[in-house]
Amino acid sequence: MKNLKVADYSYHEDLSGWRLTLDEPDDYLAIQKVFQLFDNKTEFSFPELKRKLKAHPEVLDINKHVEQVKVG
Numbered sequence: 001m002k003n004l005k006v007a008d009y010s011y012h013e014d015l016s017g018w019r020l021t022l023d024e025p026d027d028y029l030a031i032q033k034v035f036q037l038f039d040n041k042t043e044f045s046f047p048e049l050k051r052k053l054k055a056h057p058e059v060l061d062i063n064k065h066v067e068q069v070k071v072g
Contacts, residue, residue: 018053019063026063033059 021027037052037059038044044052053060 018060024066030062
């Protein structure tokens with residue numbers, strides 16, 4: 001794990017419950033679903049991503065059980 005980097009990102013809206021990372025098999029499943037929401041396109045904005053995920057909260061439930069790495 002010494003090669004892994006963990007960063008904290010500050011944003012005006014609390015999205016801390018969203019796990020948008022690729023560390024575990026369920027993360028991969030969630031990311032696959034995200035791309036399916038965009039018809040497998042790889043170019044989309046953060047505001048577009050937020051709208052899709054808010055409209056499809058079941059995607060965020062896929063990896064909700066995975067414990068986040070603590071920052072700091």
